[in-house]
Amino acid sequence: MKKLLKNGYMFLIFAFLYAPVVVLIIFSFNDAKSRAVWGGFTLDWYRKLFQNSDILSALRVTLIIALLSALISTFVAAITCLGLQSMKRRLRGVIMQVTYIPNVSPDLVTGISLMLLFFFIGLKTGFPTLLMAHIAFNIPYAILSISPKFKQLDKNIYEAALDLGCKPHQAIIKVILPEIMPGIVTALILTFTLSIDDFVISYFTAGNQISTLAITIYSMARKSVNPQINALSALMFVTVLILLIIVNIRSGKDSKVKVGTRGGDK
Amino acid sequence: MRMQKLAAPYIIWMAVFTIAPLLLVAFYAFSAYDAAGNLYFTLQGFRSIFSTESTVALDFLGLSSIWHVDLQVPIYINVFAKSLSLALVSTLICLVAGYPAAYILAQRSKAKKGSSFLLFLFVLPMWMNALLRTYAWLALLEPNGIINSFIGIFGLGPVQFLYNDFGIGLGMVYNYLPFMVLPIHSVLLKIDRSVVEAAEDLGANKKQTFLKVIFPLSLPGIFSGINMVFMPAMTTFLIPDLLGGGRYLLIGNAIERQFMVSRDYTVGSALSILLLVFVLASMRVLTKYEEDNAGGGVLG
Numbered sequence: 001m002k003k004l005l006k007n008g009y010m011f012l013i014f015a016f017l018y019a020p021v022v023v024l025i026i027f028s029f030n031d032a033k034s035r036a037v038w039g040g041f042t043l044d045w046y047r048k049l050f051q052n053s054d055i056l057s058a059l060r061v062t063l064i065i066a067l068l069s070a071l072i073s074t075f076v077a078a079i080t081c082l083g084l085q086s087m088k089r090r091l092r093g094v095i096m097q098v099t100y101i102p103n104v105s106p107d108l109v110t111g112i113s114l115m116l117l118f119f120f121i122g123l124k125t126g127f128p129t130l131l132m133a134h135i136a137f138n139i140p141y142a143i144l145s146i147s148p149k150f151k152q153l154d155k156n157i158y159e160a161a162l163d164l165g166c167k168p169h170q171a172i173i174k175v176i177l178p179e180i181m182p183g184i185v186t187a188l189i190l191t192f193t194l195s196i197d198d199f200v201i202s203y204f205t206a207g208n209q210i211s212t213l214a215i216t217i218y219s220m221a222r223k224s225v226n227p228q229i230n231a232l233s234a235l236m237f238v239t240v241l242i243l244l245i246i247v248n249i250r251s252g253k254d255s256k257v258k259v260g261t262r263g264g265d266k
Numbered sequence: 267m268r269m270q271k272l273a274a275p276y277i278i279w280m281a282v283f284t285i286a287p288l289l290l291v292a293f294y295a296f297s298a299y300d301a302a303g304n305l306y307f308t309l310q311g312f313r314s315i316f317s318t319e320s321t322v323a324l325d326f327l328g329l330s331s332i333w334h335v336d337l338q339v340p341i342y343i344n345v346f347a348k349s350l351s352l353a354l355v356s357t358l359i360c361l362v363a364g365y366p367a368a369y370i371l372a373q374r375s376k377a378k379k380g381s382s383f384l385l386f387l388f389v390l391p392m393w394m395n396a397l398l399r400t401y402a403w404l405a406l407l408e409p410n411g412i413i414n415s416f417i418g419i420f421g422l423g424p425v426q427f428l429y430n431d432f433g434i435g436l437g438m439v440y441n442y443l444p445f446m447v448l449p450i451h452s453v454l455l456k457i458d459r460s461v462v463e464a465a466e467d468l469g470a471n472k473k474q475t476f477l478k479v480i481f482p483l484s485l486p487g488i489f490s491g492i493n494m495v496f497m498p499a500m501t502t503f504l505i506p507d508l509l510g511g512g513r514y515l516l517i518g519n520a521i522e523r524q525f526m527v528s529r530d531y532t533v534g535s536a537l538s539i540l541l542l543v544f545v546l547a548s549m550r551v552l553t554k555y556e557e558d559n560a561g562g563g564v565l566g
Contacts, residue, residue: 006370009366009367009370010367010371010384013363013443014388016440017388017391017443017444018391020399020402020403020405020406020440021391021394021402023402023405023412024398024401024402024405027405036410036411036412036414036415036416037415076275076276076279077276079273079276080272080273080275080276082269082273083270083272083273083274086270087273095273095276095277095280098280098285099284101284101288102284104549105288105542106497106498106500106501106542106545107501108501108521108522108541109288109291109501109538109542112521112534112535113290113291113538114283114287115525116287116291116294116531116535117282117283117286117287117290119531120290132283135283136279136283136284139279199395199396199397199504200503200504203526204525204526214395214397217397217401218397218504218508221401221508222507222508222512225401225404225405225408225411229401230405233394233395233398236394236395236398237394237395237398240393240394240395241393241394244393
């Protein structure tokens with residue numbers, strides 16, 4: 001009886017969590033004008049989606065921004081971690097504290113504060129500002145993915161490489177880089193995913209000339225319910241899902257970064 | 267290794283992209299542009315928030331709508347109170363619905379020694395974009411949506427689910443429930459089995475063991491869960507915007523509109539500063555409780 005109660009409760013919770021997502025995906029294949037009645041299977045909405053030039057250009061922007069911001073923020077993070085670990089404990093602590101600020105302050109505030117920054121220095125919002133904003137919110141996550149690898153690193157192997165005749169840059173590339181590689185790959189996938197997933201910060205920093213997928217969906221959804229969004233959601237859900245499963249398997253093995261505990265409207 | 271210099275670019279980046287923007291919000295809260303485009307100091311932003319020229323009845327936890335108490339306050343104070351009461355109620359629902367779920371999940375995880383597949387399934391929807399998750403409810407709840415068509419078969423409805431407290435509260439609970447369950451789950455998981463056994467050996471029944479041992483030990487998880495639900499619920503602009511049909515004003519979309527529609531950076535920044543101070547202060551209080559309880563120990 002008690003077990004039945006528990007199972008029943010969990011069933012209700014899971015139904016609550018999954019029903020909207022499942023319904024959303026099912027209705028992306030619905031061949032009917034009504035949004036509530038099943039009218040047979042169709043791929044029409046997917047076809048229309050791939051002919052929708054607004055969505056295609058937003059997709060292009062989203063992917064380019066995600067790729068660039070992932071590469072740049074991971075590169076900066078790796079170099080920063082290299083510098084941080086030879087730094088005095090106190091100073092490193094202060095830097096890590098400030099690094100956490102974007103993680104704890106609400107996205108809304110991060111978004112508008114970056115918008116004000118670009119406005120203040122007279123930068124017109126567009127592709128460059130969007131990219132900078134994405135790098136800005138990605139770097140902390142990249143640092144948090146890579147820095148545990150440095151903690152595990154044996155301090156002596158760098159010295160050993162130098163003793164054996166490596167130049168400093170060779171020692172970094174041939175000895176340290178392979179050691180921290182798992183952290184770097186995790187950082188790349190994580191930042192790429194976070195960038196695709198972001199709406200709030202992009203919304204404030206993209207301006208009205210360009211648009212990411214999330215912004216396009218937002219403006220479509222504000223007008224009305226549209227099966228094309230369902231189709232797009234299904235595709236995005238599956239994409240983000242695959243990426244995150246990879247990250248989670250990796251981070252389960254390699255580092256302590258917990259994916260999915262990121263709060264707010266991402 | 268002497269490579270401190272490698273961190274220098276990031277330190278500069280951090281100063282420009284983390285610290286400067288926050289200082290700018292504070293700066294714009296006290297500044298405005300004159301006709302010639304020059305900045306000048308002003309308290310106009312805060313004055314218009316607290317202005318008593320146009321007031322409405324305070325709607326906090328149903329004060330005006332349910333209890334019919336007519337307490338006149340400035341419009342923005344009411345928006346703030348309304349956001350606060352929705353965030354509080356949603357956080358409470360997340361706690362009440364989430365605690366048993368966290369408890370059951372923890373039992374399952376313990377039985378399987380480590381994380382279970384059930385937990386993985388639980389976090390899965392959280393990885394979907396919040397925008398899409400919220401949109402999914404829009405399709406379900408709209409007047410000619412799926413739920414209304416379903417209850418229409420029985421001759422009921424249509425019920426207005428959207429554009430009111432119900433729809434927005436539902437959106438918040440749906441989006442943030444996992445943020446409540448996860449921290450409670452991980453605290454419950456860490457509770458030493460021998461402490462529970464000791465309580466049972468000393469004659470406590472199941473109910474007593476839960477109330478006097480397990481629940482107090484899980485308080486840190488509860489506080490961090492409240493923290494993680496309350497903050498996004500208080501600051502969201504997406505949920506009231508989509509599920510409120512753009513007619514429903516909470517503090518999040520009040521700020522969004524100041525920046526994106528009326529382009530009044532002074533009032534927008536002033537509102538943001540107030541919101542940020544409020545959210546950080548409540549986080550601080552909760553974190554303090556969390557630490558106090560974590561340090562309290564079993565015998566405390």
